[in-house]
Amino acid sequence: MSKLRSQIDVRLEFPALAQEVSGRPLAYLDSAASTQKPNAVLAAMERFYREDNANVHRGVHTLSQRATDAFEAARRTVARFVNAQSEREVVFTKGCTEAINLVAASWGGANLGPGDRVLVSHMEHHADIVPWQLIAQRTGATVEPFPITDSGEVDLASLEAMLAAGRVKLVGVKHVCNALGTVNPVAEIARLAHAHGALVLADGAQALAHVPVDVQALGVDFYAMSAHKVYGPMGVGALYGRAELLEAMPPYQGGGDMIRTVSFEGTTFNDPPNRFEPGTPNVAGAIGFGAALDWVRAVGLGAIAAHESALTAYSSSRLAEVPGLRVVGTAPERIGVFSFVMDAAHPHDVGTVLDRHGVAVRTGHHCCMPLMRRLGVPATTRISLAAYSNEADVDAAVEALHGVRALFT
Amino acid sequence: MRKESSRMDLQDLYQQTLLDHGKRPRNFGPLPEATHRAEGYNPMCGDEVRLALLVEGDVVREARFEGCGCAISQASASMMTQAVKGQTVVHARELFDRFHAVVVRGEDEASDDDLGPLDCLTGVRQYPNRIKCATLAWHALKDALEGERA
Numbered sequence: 001m002s003k004l005r006s007q008i009d010v011r012l013e014f015p016a017l018a019q020e021v022s023g024r025p026l027a028y029l030d031s032a033a034s035t036q037k038p039n040a041v042l043a044a045m046e047r048f049y050r051e052d053n054a055n056v057h058r059g060v061h062t063l064s065q066r067a068t069d070a071f072e073a074a075r076r077t078v079a080r081f082v083n084a085q086s087e088r089e090v091v092f093t094k095g096c097t098e099a100i101n102l103v104a105a106s107w108g109g110a111n112l113g114p115g116d117r118v119l120v121s122h123m124e125h126h127a128d129i130v131p132w133q134l135i136a137q138r139t140g141a142t143v144e145p146f147p148i149t150d151s152g153e154v155d156l157a158s159l160e161a162m163l164a165a166g167r168v169k170l171v172g173v174k175h176v177c178n179a180l181g182t183v184n185p186v187a188e189i190a191r192l193a194h195a196h197g198a199l200v201l202a203d204g205a206q207a208l209a210h211v212p213v214d215v216q217a218l219g220v221d222f223y224a225m226s227a228h229k230v231y232g233p234m235g236v237g238a239l240y241g242r243a244e245l246l247e248a249m250p251p252y253q254g255g256g257d258m259i260r261t262v263s264f265e266g267t268t269f270n271d272p273p274n275r276f277e278p279g280t281p282n283v284a285g286a287i288g289f290g291a292a293l294d295w296v297r298a299v300g301l302g303a304i305a306a307h308e309s310a311l312t313a314y315s316s317s318r319l320a321e322v323p324g325l326r327v328v329g330t331a332p333e334r335i336g337v338f339s340f341v342m343d344a345a346h347p348h349d350v351g352t353v354l355d356r357h358g359v360a361v362r363t364g365h366h367c368c369m370p371l372m373r374r375l376g377v378p379a380t381t382r383i384s385l386a387a388y389s390n391e392a393d394v395d396a397a398v399e400a401l402h403g404v405r406a407l408f409t
Numbered sequence: 410m411r412k413e414s415s416r417m418d419l420q421d422l423y424q425q426t427l428l429d430h431g432k433r434p435r436n437f438g439p440l441p442e443a444t445h446r447a448e449g450y451n452p453m454c455g456d457e458v459r460l461a462l463l464v465e466g467d468v469v470r471e472a473r474f475e476g477c478g479c480a481i482s483q484a485s486a487s488m489m490t491q492a493v494k495g496q497t498v499v500h501a502r503e504l505f506d507r508f509h510a511v512v513v514r515g516e517d518e519a520s521d522d523d524l525g526p527l528d529c530l531t532g533v534r535q536y537p538n539r540i541k542c543a544t545l546a547w548h549a550l551k552d553a554l555e556g557e558r559a
Contacts, residue, residue, distance in 0.1 A: 022418075346480060347454075348542065349423075349479045349480045352422065356418055364453065365455055369455075372455070378457075378477055408423075408428065
């Protein structure tokens with residue numbers, strides 16, 4: 001907390017937080033679904049459209065050069081933020097989901113065959129499962145879940161046994177679980193996978209805003225990112241891929257900017273990352289993404305994590321005060337995400353009541369239907385914290401949860 | 410003042426009758442002798458209703474359901490089964506049309522009185538993201554009546 005700008009100041013940087021919902025101050029506790037955006041991000045994107053708007057990698061004119069410079073600067077910012085060796089290892093995408101689809105279609109299409117196996121954890125998001133199922137249908141590969149424990153942690157011994165059974169080409173795992181908040185031991189998973197000749201794709205959607213990400217230290221081959229989960233805009237994200245892997249991968253989609261020469265006799269393709277970025281990219285989005293990472297760096301990820309950790313402990317004790325409330329997922333290594341069920345009411349009814357108290361939470365299966373089945377719950381209510389969250393938000397939620405009990409029991 | 414208004418809103422949605430049906434759903438359980446069956450599932454939220462009807466001639470003799478979900482989906486299913494039991498198939502279809510008109514299209518010409526005890530479900534009109542919870546069982550009713558005899 002010491003290095004974090006005072007909480008009041010941080011909140012003031014997020015204009016969307018300064019409003020009332022249902023006549024109460026908004027308590028935004030749905031940051032795992034999407035974070036709010038600070039003024040620095042909004043200003044960077046607006047400045048691009050007001051002053052520099054032009055297409056990138058195309059024109060010789062001044063504005064096109066400025067747009068290109070800003071776009072490529074954002075790529076360097078992303079590369080530095082996750083400690084990639086080079087910005088050529090960073091491909092801009094629509095978000096995490098597209099990054100994973102890119103790897104599945106391009107790398108998977110070229111490298112998977114009948115009998116090959118892709119392992120994904122039982123806590124994976126649908127975006128980490130379905131792209132592999134789609135490519136498996138076309139290649140004859142199989143997609144198998146590796147188990148998790150009741151507390152919501154990956155079962156490394158089972159993973160190792162599945163790897164030892166052979167023919168595993170890739171292991172997919174979330175760095176941080178969106179439904180439970182578990183921080184997965186990605187470096188250990190990568191070490192096991194590599195020992196058995198498999199690659200590793202980590203989904204970093206929930207990680208970037210909360211835990212340090214160093215793709216080289218983690219030892220991952222691919223790392224998927226979404227800007228809007230780390231204070232940036234929606235509709236943009238990035239894929240980190242090790243340079244030699246990206247260089248060997250065929251194009252994902254065809255179009256302008258991804259080619260070197262085109263003729264009806266044959267087309268040659270550009271080098272990575274441009275090979276995987278056909279069409280005019282979301283330039284303002286990429287600039288906003290870069291601005292968001294700069295904002296996190298300026299505030300300090302360590303300070304943010306310390307603040308969130310203190311608030312996580314506070315939330316944990318406050319939620320324990322609500323009778324009949326059970327938190328699902330109790331891994332010791334976790335971020336400020338609480339998935340819970342209540343005896344008194346179904347998550348959807350909880351969500352509606354909380355909204356009428358000005359408290360925004362997520363309810364449902366969190367795009368993790370296999371995980372919900374594994375944990376034996378149809379759905380949960382989820383509270384998720386961010387740098388701007390404070391005790392008043394948590395207090396508002398707890399008061400509203402008592403209201404749920406009063407209404408339904 | 411603001412606190413009161415938000416509570417009043419919630420009570421429009423969660424009326425006592427609805428809460429009671431949500432907690433103690435009527436006609437809940439299997440119906441092995443059913444002639445018509447249909448399932449309703451909302452992939453957005455996981456609400457689930459499995460409806461079974463016993464139709465003799467043109468009368469719905471028995472209606473039962475199983476499933477899980479929020480108070481609104483379960484109360485709606487409970488009240489729907491009560492409403493159609495003993496009614497003709499034609500009347501059950503009319504009831505679907507009226508319910509749909511009032512809850513989904515927000516039509517006023519079908520006055521609330523027409524829905525009788527189902528009136529308490531119309532509170533969802535103010536909560537667009539909850540309307541599907543209320544209509545889930547009703548779509549299962551429509552599907553069951555349109556489907557082949559089991």
